[in-house]
Amino acid sequence: MTDTPADDRSSETAREPAWFAACQVNGAPGVDHAAGPRGTLCGIAARCVTYYLHLFEPEALQSCRRCRHLAENTPPGPSVQERLHNRVLAATGGPARDDLLAALRRGAAVTLWIDGPARSLTRSYAALDELSEGKEPAARTLLAAETIGLARVEADPWRFLVVLPGDGTPPLVARGPHPRP
Numbered sequence: 001m002t003d004t005p006a007d008d009r010s011s012e013t014a015r016e017p018a019w020f021a022a023c024q025v026n027g028a029p030g031v032d033h034a035a036g037p038r039g040t041l042c043g044i045a046a047r048c049v050t051y052y053l054h055l056f057e058p059e060a061l062q063s064c065r066r067c068r069h070l071a072e073n074t075p076p077g078p079s080v081q082e083r084l085h086n087r088v089l090a091a092t093g094g095p096a097r098d099d100l101l102a103a104l105r106r107g108a109a110v111t112l113w114i115d116g117p118a119r120s121l122t123r124s125y126a127a128l129d130e131l132s133e134g135k136e137p138a139a140r141t142l143l144a145a146e147t148i149g150l151a152r153v154e155a156d157p158w159r160f161l162v163v164l165p166g167d168g169t170p171p172l173v174a175r176g177p178h179p180r181p
């Protein structure tokens with residue numbers, strides 16, 4: 001009796017299918033689209049869409065068929081934690097960055113990761129008032145940007161906000177106390 005040789009299955013199951021935030025086109029409610037880096041996957045510009053804090057569900061009745069096709073044909077990639085970890089490596093060093101990297105390696109929940117117009121994402125998702133570390137630089141970057149990526153990671157006792165500028169400048173990590181129920 002020999003041990004089964006290590007296969008790829010464990011790392012395979014750790015990978016998730018590609019996922020996308022849901023969004024709707026302004027003035028055309030009722031249809032969910034998948035949000036890509038510059039708007040919907042089916043080609044509607046970011047400035048025309050409103051983003052939602054839930055994932056695009058390709059199978060759902062209200063989902064755009066073209067987005068569904070494109071989402072289902074996007075190859076699975078590394079887990080969301082791994083992808084965010086690799087982006088955060090470029091952030092300026094500090095306790096918040098280091099704690100976030102450690103949390104992502106432990107598989108902390110990435111509850112939001114979207115790209116879009118900076119002003120509306122800031123208004124809807126940044127929760128700057130809840131930040132206790134890194135608030136000023138994050139706010140400055142958000143104010144100056146046209147489009148931005150935002151990620152949120154829940155890792156008790158912290159809630160992290162990652163600001164991912166689209167212009168190639170390093171990400172910023174901010175955090176505040178994790179809200180208690």
Ligand SMILES: [Zn+2]
Nearest residue numbers: 033042064067
């Ligand atoms: Zn669509």
